[in-house]
Amino acid sequence: METETIPAIETAPIERPPLPPVFQYPSAVPPSLITQGAEALLYRSTYLLPTLPCALKYRPPKPYRHPTLDLRLTKHRILSEARVLAKCRREGVPVPAVYALDETAGWLMIEWIEGEVVRIRLNEWLQQRKDEGIAEGVDDDRLVRLMERVGRAVGRMHAVGVVHGDLTTSNMMLRPGRHAGPDGDSAVGDVLAGDIVLIDFGLASQSTQDEDRAVDLYVLERAFGSTHPRAESLFKVVLGAYGKSFKGADVVLKRLEDVRMRGRKRSMLG
Ligand SMILES: Nc1ncnc2c1ncn2[C@@H]1O[C@H](COP(=O)(O)OP(=O)(O)OP(=O)(O)O)[C@@H](O)[C@H]1O
Ligand SMILES: [Mg+2]
Structure with a gap:
């Protein structure tokens, strides 16, 4: 059997929901899918400068969940993740820095960690x-x-x-x-x-x-x-x-x- 390769953004299967506009920003490095977890998709891209890599964590809508509840859960997850990351950063706990987010669109952009x-x-x-x-x-x-x-x-x-x-x-x-x-x-x-x-x-x-x-x-x-x-x-x-x-x-x-x-x-x- 052929092993499945990670589809590029443009060729993503149709059943996957359209990605938010942040994925189309003129960035030197188009987002590439790194991992697909149970809840979130993780992309590598760049932030502000083509030389500054970032991780883009996207929580797509869950078709099996009630849309209003789904949106509320997604917003809550993203905001609480960002809040806790910011607090850890402030206090010197080693975590990625938060660069940007849009809780309604469902994404959080953070520092790319090498390794x-x-x-x-x-x-x-x-x-x-x-x-x-x-x-x-x-x-x-x-x-x-x-x-x-x-x-x-x-x-x-x-x-x-x-x-x-x-x-x-x-x-x-x-x-x-x-x-x-x-x-x-x-x-x-x-x-x-x-x-x-x-x-x-x-x-x-x-x-x-x-x-x-x-x-x-x-x-x-x-x-x-x-x-x-x-x-x-x-x-x-x-x-x-x-x-x-x-x-x-x-x-x-x-x-x-x-x-x-x-x-x-x-x-x-x-
Ligand atoms: N800031 C980062 N820099 C580099 N790689 C990352 C970063 N954040 C996550 N990754 C990679 O992506 C994988 C998935 O990320 P993460 O654990 O945040 O998502 P998840 O487990 O799918 O999400 P969740 O459990 O919140 O639904 C990590 O195991 C790691 O390999
Ligand atoms: Mg994880």
């Missing part, structure tokens, strides 16, 4: 280790340091009063930059190098409740466990760094134990 999502980088790393014949469970400094950066990033987000709502290794990116190889020199070949940038705040909200923070961690723990071997010991490193990242983090870690317990009970009841 790759953590899930893909972790899988690449696991594959490399396999290819090199290195046994699983052998401690690796770089992996431990990445987990610490994840814990610190989540801690900083929580510290400013934001909970993510969908913390997974697909919703955090590794941007090339500092945190290079062990000697501090260029990180060529080190797939785990880079700074953590948190993305996808469509389900985020503002909260300083221990419960909400603990549920955020629990979601990440579950996401980790299902995609990575050795997840348990790795996640301990994440939590260790998280615990040191803000005052009150240790209370959240205690609360996480309750959340886990409830999760286990629920799964026992089926």
Whole structure:
């Protein structure tokens, strides 16, 4: 069977709704589709200058939803994502900057983050280790340091009063930059190098409740466990760094134990 290729904007299937006018602006780089999630389409384009890449997140109308309700939901998602991103930026939490938005048309334009999502980088790393014949469970400094950066990033987000709502290794990116190889020199070949940038705040909200923070961690723990071997010991490193990242983090870690317990009970009841 032929593998499906991503259609260009002009040749998009007719059943897809017409794109908002922002996609037709005279831009040096026409928007190209990067991913199609359950709710949103993600395009790469440029903002103001042909040299300034941006990510354009478009939430098309859902034909199966009542139009009035659909519009309200879309507006709410876009405005709340933008609001939370702006707050994180202001407070120094590593997230993409907001460039522009039109909640009625259904799009949000944000800073393009170079690099790759953590899930893909972790899988690449696991594959490399396999290819090199290195046994699983052998401690690796770089992996431990990445987990610490994840814990610190989540801690900083929580510290400013934001909970993510969908913390997974697909919703955090590794941007090339500092945190290079062990000697501090260029990180060529080190797939785990880079700074953590948190993305996808469509389900985020503002909260300083221990419960909400603990549920955020629990979601990440579950996401980790299902995609990575050795997840348990790795996640301990994440939590260790998280615990040191803000005052009150240790209370959240205690609360996480309750959340886990409830999760286990629920799964026992089926
Ligand atoms: N600012 C960005 N820069 C570069 N790539 C991005 C950026 N934002 C998202 N991406 C890429 O696009 C993918 C999908 O984006 P995102 O997670 O925000 O959308 P989604 O999961 O489809 O949305 P939602 O869960 O809110 O419906 C990400 O996993 C990432 O690979
Ligand atoms: Mg996502």
